[in-house]
Amino acid sequence: MSWWNQFEFVFPWLLPLLVVPPLLYFWQLRREREREVSLRLPSTRSIRDMKGWRGMARPALPLLRVAALCLFIVALARPRLDLSEESVTAEGIDIILTLDLSTSMGATDFMPNRLEVAKQVARDFVSRREFDRIGLVVYAGEAYTKSPLTVDKAIIDRFLAELQMGEITDGTAIGSGLATAVNRLKDSPTASKIIILLTDGENNAGYHSPELAAELAKEFGIRVYTIGVGSGQETLMPSSPLGGGRYTFKPTRGTVDDKLLSYIAETTNGRYFRARDTEELESIYGYIDELEKTEIETTVFKRYEEQFARFLLFGLFLLLLETVLRYTVLKTVP
Incomplete structure (x- = not known):
């Protein structure tokens, strides 16, 4: 039996909530674009090289939070591995x-x-x-x-x-x-x-x-x-x-x-x-x-291995990483 065939969720009805974090992200992205103020310049040559790696990485910060929320939802659905054994x-x-x-x-x-x-x-x-x-x-x-x-x-x-x-x-x-x-x-x-x-x-x-x-x-x-x-x-x-x-x-x-x-x-x-x-x-x-x-x-011995902690810990890690980056190397000054 493959690993995927052994995988199951105790509360699978929670999984449709996975669409919520991406939808919130795109909704927030659209609102920010509507509030952007454009600055007209006769040429952009003078600022072409001003955008460094921080500027390119900063827009990805919300994606870390989206991924963390998705992992929390998966953890709530309580994934587990079915390790049941049969005795014939x-x-x-x-x-x-x-x-x-x-x-x-x-x-x-x-x-x-x-x-x-x-x-x-x-x-x-x-x-x-x-x-x-x-x-x-x-x-x-x-x-x-x-x-x-x-x-x-x-x-x-x-x-x-x-x-x-x-x-x-x-x-x-x-x-x-x-x-x-x-x-x-x-x-x-x-x-x-x-x-x-x-x-x-x-x-x-x-x-x-x-x-x-x-x-x-x-x-x-x-x-x-x-x-x-x-x-x-x-x-x-x-x-x-x-x-x-x-x-x-x-x-x-x-x-x-x-x-x-x-x-x-x-x-x-x-x-x-x-x-x-x-x-x-x-x-x-x-x-x-x-x-x-x-x-x-045939006697079936039911045995499960809970997997929600993996998703929960990885989600907390991504959320902590997003917070640290936002207020340190990727911090913006108003």
């Missing part, structure tokens, strides 16, 4: 993002593909969760923790950006992904613990039952939001790897196990969402963001 106490939410890295996530019904869209929407979501701890679990044929719970959003953002298909043995081990996420949250002391699990397929790999993992999540008070992605229409999907992160594609109609994902969500008091395009996926994350609000308590 936040009860954050622990969130584990659980993303599917199976090759079907390379399907092109989302542009450029499902995985890239899922990564970007998740990154946007993370950037909005200021006070929460966030972790990242990824899965395909098996699952592992990419990042434990952390408040360092830059780390999560970087890990999300780096995700690629082919990191893990192919498959869709929904149960393993969910169990790994539950394991990361079960010992958390935080009251609110959630998992956002995203997939585009059916459970076909892994050693953990998705239903059992859902029961474990419920036991540990973890709410699971499940998201099924895919247009449901025939689309180009990776089929065989060519090496170097390249794949051959073939037209395929992928399927999402809506029944299983709904069961997981209902068991854990969460909710199942279906995203058929990028806009739906963005709105789902936006809905979860609104639904899972972090509790923030």
Whole structure:
């Protein structure tokens, strides 16, 4: 916060009085000019150099008094600096993002593909969760923790950006992904613990039952939001790897196990969402963001620093200076 933004007046209605001293000065100046007596001379050459620095400085004396009066008015308005401080106490939410890295996530019904869209929407979501701890679990044929719970959003953002298909043995081990996420949250002391699990397929790999993992999540008070992605229409999907992160594609109609994902969500008091395009996926994350609000308590400590003495003292100084100059070096003799 800048110094000017912290500045305020207790009695700002006095500030319009600042126009009074200048108006009085110009009114007095006009009266003196009307009373001046002119002296006609055939030439002013003889008195051109008679006006010294005293003669030039003397007309400025009333300006010192005007400035002093203005400073007194400002002092009466009681200026002060607002030095208030805020103490923010936040009860954050622990969130584990659980993303599917199976090759079907390379399907092109989302542009450029499902995985890239899922990564970007998740990154946007993370950037909005200021006070929460966030972790990242990824899965395909098996699952592992990419990042434990952390408040360092830059780390999560970087890990999300780096995700690629082919990191893990192919498959869709929904149960393993969910169990790994539950394991990361079960010992958390935080009251609110959630998992956002995203997939585009059916459970076909892994050693953990998705239903059992859902029961474990419920036991540990973890709410699971499940998201099924895919247009449901025939689309180009990776089929065989060519090496170097390249794949051959073939037209395929992928399927999402809506029944299983709904069961997981209902068991854990969460909710199942279906995203058929990028806009739906963005709105789902936006809905979860609104639904899972972090509790923030803000306490404001009011503290002010009075500034009127500065203006008062400087005004007295100018008034004293004007008086001293008027009756010493700039004194006039009638």
